[in-house]
Amino acid sequence: MRTVKLGLIGAGGIAQSHCGTLANIDGAEIIAAADLVPGNLERAKERWGIKNTFTDYNEMLKMDEIEAVYVCTPTGVHSAPTVAALNAGKHVFCEKPMEATLDAAAAMWRASVENDKILMIGLKLRYSPQVIKAKEVVDAGTLGDIYYVETVADRRRGNPGGSFIRKATAGLGASADIGVYALDTALYLMGHPKPVAVSGITSNYLSLHNNWNPALRETEVEDFGVGWVVFDNGARMVFKTCWCMNMDSLGGTIFLGKKAGLRVGVGEVRGPQNGVRVYGDKNGEIHDETYTEFKSVNVFHEEDSAFIDAVREGKPSPIDPYGVLLTNVIIQGVIDSSEADGREVEVTVPTL
Numbered sequence: 513m514r515t516v517k518l519g520l521i522g523a524g525g526i527a528q529s530h531c532g533t534l535a536n537i538d539g540a541e542i543i544a545a546a547d548l549v550p551g552n553l554e555r556a557k558e559r560w561g562i563k564n565t566f567t568d569y570n571e572m573l574k575m576d577e578i579e580a581v582y583v584c585t586p587t588g589v590h591s592a593p594t595v596a597a598l599n600a601g602k603h604v605f606c607e608k609p610m611e612a613t614l615d616a617a618a619a620m621w622r623a624s625v626e627n628d629k630i631l632m633i634g635l636k637l638r639y640s641p642q643v644i645k646a647k648e649v650v651d652a653g654t655l656g657d658i659y660y661v662e663t664v665a666d667r668r669r670g671n672p673g674g675s676f677i678r679k680a681t682a683g684l685g686a687s688a689d690i691g692v693y694a695l696d697t698a699l700y701l702m703g704h705p706k707p708v709a710v711s712g713i714t715s716n717y718l719s720l721h722n723n724w725n726p727a728l729r730e731t732e733v734e735d736f737g738v739g740w741v742v743f744d745n746g747a748r749m750v751f752k753t754c755w756c757m758n759m760d761s762l763g764g765t766i767f768l769g770k771k772a773g774l775r776v777g778v779g780e781v782r783g784p785q786n787g788v789r790v791y792g793d794k795n796g797e798i799h800d801e802t803y804t805e806f807k808s809v810n811v812f813h814e815e816d817s818a819f820i821d822a823v824r825e826g827k828p829s830p831i832d833p834y835g836v837l838l839t840n841v842i843i844q845g846v847i848d849s850s851e852a853d854g855r856e857v858e859v860t861v862p863t864l
């Protein structure tokens with residue numbers, strides 16, 4: 513089996529998870545790393561035996577042996593290295609979310625199409641048994657047409673701080689950090705209808721005035737966001753996300769179909785219940801089916817294996833970046849609407 517040689521851009525927190533996972537995948541080897549912080553490169557060398565290190569990723573991208581690149585920089589620094597890597601002829605795995613702005617995300621998608629290279633965004637919940645089961649249920653036609661969705665990623669006290677709360681590095685807050693999992697799961701199960709209009713609000717009030725961690729009072733991005741999304745197929749969606757709130761749950765993720773309903777609870781897309789539950793009827797009586805027994809899966813191993821296999825075998829991206837781009841369309845709509853005092857804004861899906 514051919515070994516896929518990899519470069520890493522951004523050797524911080526999440527990069528450690530991918531390095532650990534890739535070390536256990538046959539036929540994958542990280543041969544170079546780039547980071548602005550020399551200490552992080554030293555750690556990459558010592559911990560993972562990465563021989564070639566660079567403080568400028570453009571220099572690393574000149575290495576012909578590198579076939580694919582992992583982009584693990586902060587969210588507002590995803591597009592520049594991803595586009596540079598794709599233009600250098602490398603396949604790219606980029607951490608979630610796609611980027612902080614729709615324009616920056618669209619540039620990534622366009623570069624992958626123009627260069628005919630894989631771009632996979634690390635939306636690990638796609639590999640969770642819960643989302644896989646929910647997709648099976650939807651694809652079997654159990655729900656019928658989905659006309660209404662509420663999708664939620666919430667934490668009661670979960671503002672991560674650090675680079676996540678700065679406009680210059682993260683660009684966005686809870687919507688892009690955890691909200692993207694809720695949006696991606698919903699859009700994936702809905703079959704990626706096109707959003708056409710969004711209204712929404714955002715706030716960072718609770719972080720600015722919190723009494724549990726003074727460092728979080730410097731939060732520059734939203735810690736709470738809600739959107740109402742209209743799709744071209746007539747479906748409607750409520751999107752809710754927050755890093756902190758004085759509440760136990762914003763209600764969880766539900767799908768209403770013309771034949772049955774569905775509740776999904778997994779990871780950040782948590783709700784009052786974990787697992788998958790289908791709400792319907794049989795012979796005129798209420799009949800629900802609950803799936804709670806799921807085997808434990810290392811989602812990083814699943815997504816990294818899928819990426820390496822796609823690169824080696826010349827397959828398309830395991831997670832189509834066009835579908836992920838729609839999450840950015842919606843988040844941008846929420847931000848734009850919030851700036852317009854919550855009035856509805858028309859949204860446009862970028863084209864090539």
Ligand SMILES: NC(=O)c1ccc[n+]([C@@H]2O[C@H](COP(=O)([O-])OP(=O)(O)OC[C@H]3O[C@@H](n4cnc5c(N)ncnc54)[C@H](O)[C@@H]3O)[C@@H](O)[C@H]2O)c1
Nearest residue numbers: 522523524525526546547548549584585586587607608675
């Ligand atoms: N999938 C997950 O479970 C998960 C978990 C955490 C973070 N993430 C995502 O991963 C990304 C990174 O998060 P993190 O927690 O690892 O952040 P981090 O701050 O720990 O690491 C980012 C690294 O990128 C480096 N960097 C910044 N700008 C750079 C540049 N121009 N060139 C080279 N290196 C540069 C930093 O020096 C740092 O080492 C974020 O987008 C985040 O949303 C995903």
